[in-house]
Every structure is written in structure tokens, then in C-alpha cells.
Amino acid sequence: MILVSACLLGVNCRYDGTNNKNLELIKLLSEKNIFPVCPEELGELTTPRPPAEIQGREVLEKKGRVMNTDGQDVTEAFIKGAEETLKLAEENGVTTAILKARSPSCGSGKIYDGSFTGTLTEGDGVTAALLKRKNIKVYTEENFLESITEIENLDN
Structure with a gap:
């Protein structure tokens, strides 16, 4: 089973109500x-919603926070969404995830710096970090081809 950011599959769940269909x-x-x-929707944020970025680091350790462009701290919603995603991943035997690059939830390796510039x-991102801690391999739509052999070997 492969966990995939819904927006990459064409679901209109991005912050602006659109998708990132790949x-x-x-x-x-x-x-x-x-x-x-x-x-983000699992964290009970609405779609559409104001854009958000991580300010600081280590959101899961409470050393950073997720703020939106309206100045609201949405950290708890992002943590809740990450925890719900992990729960679903564990319940469904997920070993690999392909998530949206640069997202404050799903970004892996690179994210926006919190300045909205x-x-x-x-x-x-918060979800990517939590999944990685639980030994789920995380890729993005920009580097998923690196996982092609692994993906091809996963059961249908």
C-alpha cells in the first residue's frame, strides 16, 4: 500500500481549493x-484555507509552529492531521508515501521558510517528519522516480 497526497491524484484539497494532479x-x-x-483536511482545516508555512523547526517537538497568512497559529491542526495520517498508514500497512513537495504538511527535504516569500x-513538513520517524519511506512528486523499483515491487 502506498500513501499518496490526494492533491497529486487530482483531488481539490490544496489550500486554494485546487489540486496538483500529476x-x-x-x-x-x-x-x-x-x-x-x-x-490538512484530516486536521480539520477547511478547503479553501489561507496558505500556511512552518516558522522555526521541529514542529513536533514544539520548537516551531505553523502559521497562516492571516496570522493564525494552525500548528495543532497540522499535528492532528499528521497523527491521523500516520494512524491510517499504520492501519493499512503503508511502507511508502509519495507526498506534495514543499508543503508544510507533506514536504520532504525542502519546505518554505515561513516568510511567505x-x-x-x-x-x-509535519506529516512527512512524523512518517519518517515511523520508518515510512517518503518521496515527493519531484523525486518519486528514485523509488520506482521499490514501487514496482510492492504488491498490487
Whole structure:
């Protein structure tokens, strides 16, 4: 089972009510068992919603926070969404996840720096960080081809 950001599959769950449909990814996964999720919606955030970015680091350790452009602290919603995503992943035997790059929930390796200027910094989104801690392999739509052999070997 592969966990996939729902927005990458064409679900309109992005902060702005649109999606990030990735046809190449959809084609690759067409015969695989996938589990689509939107951690932000699982955290009970609405769609659409104001954009959010991580300010600081280590949100799960309470050393950083997730703020939206309205100045609201939405950290708890992001943590709840990450925990719900992990719960679903564990219940469904997920070993691999393909998540939305740069997202404050799903980004892996690079995320926006919290200044809302489009500046990237090293780091993981809240959900990606939690999944990695539980030894779930996390890729993004930008690097999922690195996992192609692993994905091809997963049961259908």
C-alpha cells in the first residue's frame, strides 16, 4: 500500500481549493494499491484555507509552529492531521508515501521558510517528519522516480 497526497491524484484539497494532479504519477500507480490522504483536511482545516508555512523547526517537538497568512497559529491542526495520517498508514500497512513537495504538511527535504516569500529551506513538513520517524519511506512528486523499483515491487 502506498500513501499518496490526494492533491497529486487530482483531488481539490490544496489550500486554494485546487489540486496538483500529476499524470505521470497517476499512470505509475494505476495498478497499485494506493491510499490518498490530505493531512490538512484530516486536521480539520477547511478547503479553501489561507496558505500556511512552518516558522522555526521541529514542529513536533514544539520548537516551531505553523502559521497562516492571516496570522493564525494552525500548528495543532497540522499535528492532528499528521497523527491521523500516520494512524491510517499504520492501519493499512503503508511502507511508502509519495507526498506534495514543499508543503508544510507533506514536504520532504525542502519546505518554505515561513516568510511567505517563496524562499525554500531544508526541512520536512509535519506529516512527512512524523512518517519518517515511523520508518515510512517518503518521496515527493519531484523525486518519486528514485523509488520506482521499490514501487514496482510492492504488491498490487
